[in-house]
Amino acid sequence: MSVIELHGLTKTFRTYRKDKGVLAAVKGLFHREYTETKAVDAVSFRIEEGEFVGFLGPNGAGKTTTLKMLSGLLHPSGGEARVLGFVPWERRDGMKRQISLLMGQKNALWWDLPARESLELNRAIYEIPREDFQRSVDELTALLDVRDQLSVMVRELSLGQRMKMELIAALLHRPKVLFLDEPTIGLDVVSQKTVRDFLKHHNAEQRTTIILTSHYMQDIEELCPRVVLIDHGKVMFDGELDRITSEFSANKIVEVKFSSAVSCAFSHLGHVLEQKPDELRIEVPRGQVAAVCRAVLDQAPVADLTVSEPPIEEMMRKVFGDRKS
Known part of the structure; x- marks a missing residue:
């Protein structure tokens, strides 16, 4: 078990809705209007x-x-x-x-x-x-x-x-x-x-x-x-x-450290999150990770390269991005 x-x-909360003004206050003594808010809606687990x-x-x-x-x-x-x-x-x-x-x-x-x-x-x-x-x-x-x-x-x-x-x-x-x-x-x-x-x-x-x-x-x-x-x-x-x-993130993060200063652009490969003369962080679609890594290696002197998942916080923002607090 x-x-x-x-x-x-x-769980539904019922709250009294009052319009502005004295007349509305007097009206509320005899007839009240309520608003229902469903705080929890058929949750199961x-x-x-x-x-x-x-x-x-x-x-x-x-x-x-x-x-x-x-x-x-x-x-x-x-x-x-x-x-x-x-x-x-x-x-x-x-x-x-x-x-x-x-x-x-x-x-x-x-x-x-x-x-x-x-x-x-x-x-x-x-x-x-x-x-x-x-x-x-x-x-x-x-x-x-x-x-x-x-x-x-x-x-x-x-x-x-x-x-x-x-x-x-x-x-x-x-x-x-x-x-x-x-x-x-x-x-x-x-x-x-x-x-x-x-x-x-x-x-x-x-x-x-x-x-x-x-x-x-x-x-x-x-x-x-x-x-x-x-x-x-x-x-x-x-x-x-x-x-x-896997369900809420279609991208991965490629982080690169260069062995010498680099000035060339990488925006054509994906969404550049951060670029310094000796570092690069770029977000790319999962299916293009290998191709992007090859392109970076061909284009610049790479000392180190890692591929990681986006931070969980970013994925949460995407999941709840349209929600107003």
């Missing part, structure tokens, strides 16, 4: 135990709404879902003790308490035995390098330190399913790397099933073998990350 299953999951899945899409695509339904915070307008065999929005204790939701833009820790006391509150809520709690705190704070910050007030922690503490709080009860909504947002490069390394280690060691949303494509590339792309509330792609390159 899959750990997470969605079948036609749908399955996730097996231990999978680390990237959940991608532009702003307003329905990612966070989907995670809120899967964690039981929102009731759907239609469709079905199961998490660990439970219906999420029924909010059974058996499910709540086995899942965790971490939202990078929401605080779960108590702002005016030291981090250690916030973690103690979580221990009491989940009724974690003292010995297990201490072992988990020691292990997680060591892995995330925040042991020295346990006595610091949460409000006085840096953003990176606070997010690491939030992650520890989310994992104290050893959840089987972890929903991560932008966990590295706003973090510096070093903190992002620490969090990524920790999540990779935790997923491998604990076999925790993880769904991750992130606008940092490096998070997805390093952590998620599988991705689900969503736009306008609909699933556009579900499969291995590597497949995106």
Whole structure:
């Protein structure tokens, strides 16, 4: 049985539409007009135990709404879902003790308490035995390098330190399913790397099933073998990350280093991304890579030549290029 299953999951929000002016306000007292927005539109997919899945899409695509339904915070307008065999929005204790939701833009820790006391509150809520709690705190704070910050007030922690503490709080009860909504947002490069390394280690060691949303494509590339792309509330792609390159990119990048300065033009070979006297980056159709490489070798003194896929960010921009945030 899959750990997470969605079948036609749908969420529609109904909002009051008010025209301008006093007359419209008075009219609204007796007759209201509403606008319906379908945030999630018949989404279906399955996730097996231990999978680390990237959940991608532009702003307003329905990612966070989907995670809120899967964690039981929102009731759907239609469709079905199961998490660990439970219906999420029924909010059974058996499910709540086995899942965790971490939202990078929401605080779960108590702002005016030291981090250690916030973690103690979580221990009491989940009724974690003292010995297990201490072992988990020691292990997680060591892995995330925040042991020295346990006595610091949460409000006085840096953003990176606070997010690491939030992650520890989310994992104290050893959840089987972890929903991560932008966990590295706003973090510096070093903190992002620490969090990524920790999540990779935790997923491998604990076999925790993880769904991750992130606008940092490096998070997805390093952590998620599988991705689900969503736009306008609909699933556009579900499969291995590597497949995106073949399905959404018709080009490759040829990078050349010259052994001496070169001034000749290469625009007739493809789309020149960057050209310096000793370097060239050019985007060419996949089927013309060999011919372009031969032409460059014939035309200039080449010291090194490599062929690579376009950055994932570029492909995402192409996939969602017509979407307005």
